[in-house]
Amino acid sequence: MRFEETGLETFKSDLNRLDEIMKSHGLVREGQWDYERVTYDHKFEVREGTYYLRIQGHVVEGDVGKHDAIIQLMTPLLGKHYYPHGVEYGEGEDFPKHLVKTCEKVLADVKKDVEAFAY
Structure with a gap:
């Protein structure tokens, strides 16, 4: 499921600041990066299954490995x-309404924080 109306994709932010903001909202980057891309995940284990809220970004300037990059969300x-196949985002998936609402709240909070430091 894509959250099309968040406005997050309009922001560019410093990687280090972004790491702090995302972590404060339960989104972690861990080892999910290469020198040109980053992925932040928030894992939800609910009665209906295991879900991941994912925010990705790509480098517009700098290098993730050097912790010196500007990221376009x-x-x-x-x-x-x-299990064991992985994560599906397709249109045929059924996402619990309570989870979608929670994700929308997390995304709104992230947007508010990123907006304050965006380029």
């Missing part, structure tokens, strides 16, 4: 995890 996603 992309449209957030919500996916359901299927």
